[in-house]
Amino acid sequence: MHEFLSERAAELTRLAATIRSGLEQAEAMTPHLNDQLNELAVLGVTSHQVEGPSVYARPAGLSNDKDDSVVVFQAVLLLPGGIGAAAWIAHGYNEYHHCSYGEQIDLHDRFVPYGKLPPIVRAMLVKRASQMVRNLLRDVRILNG
Numbered sequence: 001m002h003e004f005l006s007e008r009a010a011e012l013t014r015l016a017a018t019i020r021s022g023l024e025q026a027e028a029m030t031p032h033l034n035d036q037l038n039e040l041a042v043l044g045v046t047s048h049q050v051e052g053p054s055v056y057a058r059p060a061g062l063s064n065d066k067d068d069s070v071v072v073f074q075a076v077l078l079l080p081g082g083i084g085a086a087a088w089i090a091h092g093y094n095e096y097h098h099c100s101y102g103e104q105i106d107l108h109d110r111f112v113p114y115g116k117l118p119p120i121v122r123a124m125l126v127k128r129a130s131q132m133v134r135n136l137l138r139d140v141r142i143l144n145g
Contacts, residue, residue: 022123030114030122033129034082041080045140049107050077050132055124057090073121075128076107077136083129085121086110 052075060069070090077083086107088096096105114122 019120019123022126023119026122026126026129030083030126030129033133034114037077037079037082040140046079048077048079048136048139049104050135050139051086051107052076052128052132054093055085055128056118056121060089073112073117073124074107075125075132076111077129077132078108078111079136081108081111082114083125083132084111084113085117085125087112 054072054074056073057070060071072088072090072093073085074088074093075083076086087110112121114125117125
């Protein structure tokens with residue numbers, strides 16, 4: 001029993017270290033990225049939405065014991081808005097991402113700005129931010145005539 005509890009304590013320590021490390025990286029770069037994205041929006045680069053993967057899921061209530069609803073946080077870059085997450089109930093997220101017709105949903109209504117996200121979600125966004133910015137830069141082109 002003692003060995004089992006020691007293993008669980010070690011797992012919790014690793015989880016906290018992973019979150020802390022990701023949060024430190026996120027806090028060091030994401031606000032700057034969002035400042036640059038906001039400047040682009042002010043300059044007219046608007047109505048863009050870059051979707052990333054889900055980065056965190058948790059029970060909608062206090063636990064899954066009484067209710068099996070799950071909230072899913074999906075990495076998103078919106079202009080205007082910046083890097084943040086779309087909050088979904090898992091059923092809606094799964095329906096949207098597994099539909100065959102692929103119609104995109106405007107995520108502004110689901111968008112939670114970076115500064116209002118729980119620390120664990122902010123920490124997990126840092127791994128997705130680079131790819132989302134790369135996708136935005138691929139989509140936004142200035143044409144020289």
